[in-house]
Amino acid sequence: xxxxxxxxxxxxxFAAVYAAAYYLVLINNWPLFSYGPATGEWTLFNxxxxxxxxxxWYGWIATSAIVAAIAGLVACYLPGNLGRRxxxxxxxxxxxxxxxxxxxLLSGYFTH
Amino acid sequence: xWIALVITHGLLAFLLLxxxxxxxxxxxxxxxxAAGNFVARxxxxxxxxxxxxxxxLYCATAALGSVIYTNYRITARLTLEQGHYWKSYGAFELKExxxxxxxxxLPAYWWFWRQPLDAKEAVTRKLLTTLIAFVVWxxxxxxxxxxxxxxxxx
Numbered sequence: 001x002x003x004x005x006x007x008x009x010x011x012x013x014f015a016a017v018y019a020a021a022y023y024l025v026l027i028n029n030w031p032l033f034s035y036g037p038a039t040g041e042w043t044l045f046n047x048x049x050x051x052x053x054x055x056x057w058y059g060w061i062a063t064s065a066i067v068a069a070i071a072g073l074v075a076c077y078l079p080g081n082l083g084r085r086x087x088x089x090x091x092x093x094x095x096x097x098x099x100x101x102x103x104x105l106l107s108g109y110f111t112h
Numbered sequence: 113x114w115i116a117l118v119i120t121h122g123l124l125a126f127l128l129l130x131x132x133x134x135x136x137x138x139x140x141x142x143x144x145x146a147a148g149n150f151v152a153r154x155x156x157x158x159x160x161x162x163x164x165x166x167x168x169l170y171c172a173t174a175a176l177g178s179v180i181y182t183n184y185r186i187t188a189r190l191t192l193e194q195g196h197y198w199k200s201y202g203a204f205e206l207k208e209x210x211x212x213x214x215x216x217x218l219p220a221y222w223w224f225w226r227q228p229l230d231a232k233e234a235v236t237r238k239l240l241t242t243l244i245a246f247v248v249w250x251x252x253x254x255x256x257x258x259x260x261x262x263x264x265x266x
Contacts, residue, residue: 053186057178065216092240098213
């Protein structure tokens with residue numbers, strides 16, 4: 001890639017890994033934490049709230065962001081120029097695929 | 113309080129929608145000559161000037177939306193379920209995921225729009241901007257429809 005700084009490598013890796021991780025986290029329900037909006041409860045991982053619905057969205061974002069940040073840091077500190085050879089198009093291609101996969105996953109709502 | 117937050121969220125989203133639409137139109141159909149009519153002037157904006165505003169507006173709108181989302185989850189979503197508004201329900205479900213993925217694009221978006229612009233990265237810049245514009249438009253319309261079904265303060 002032409003991004004000739006560590007931040008460029010980090011940003012491209014972060015976007016791509018986050019998008020892929022978010023899809024995996026979503027289909028496997030791996031939130032870092034959960035929230036019960038009716039009770040105000042915050043719990044670690046995917047534990048249901050004691051009453052009312054449980055929200056995992058914040059936890060899915062947190063899990064994906066941590067995975068992507070680690071991958072981004074690893075990529076930008078890779079020895080030699082490995083990280084800098086990354087194709088910048090991954091920053092939009094992987095998220096685009098992730099959006100399409102999620103749309104497919106939820107397509108049942110549109111044929112209900 | 114929730115109504116004030118929803119209205120503020122909507123206003124921020126409206127500003128974001130305007131900024132990203134200006135930018136995406138100007139990257140796909142830039143004006144080479146002096147802008148004449150309204151459409152040409154719309155296309156002729158300095159795209160790079162919008163970047164920081166778009167990032168700040170995206171983060172502020174998403175942050176406010178994530179607060180309102182707790183209330184949506186125990187009120188409006190039930191209305192959508194009980195009324196069998198499955199398409200609107202699904203559109204809102206997609207909105208939450210699209211917004212979450214859009215957040216992760218912002219560092220790369222900022223990077224590829226930094227000055228001076230790298231001509232070799234024009235395609236990446238254009239497609240990142242388009243993807244963010246798609247997310248913003250989807251989120252705005254899905255939120256607007258859900259809000260219309262539920263109504264304010266009902």
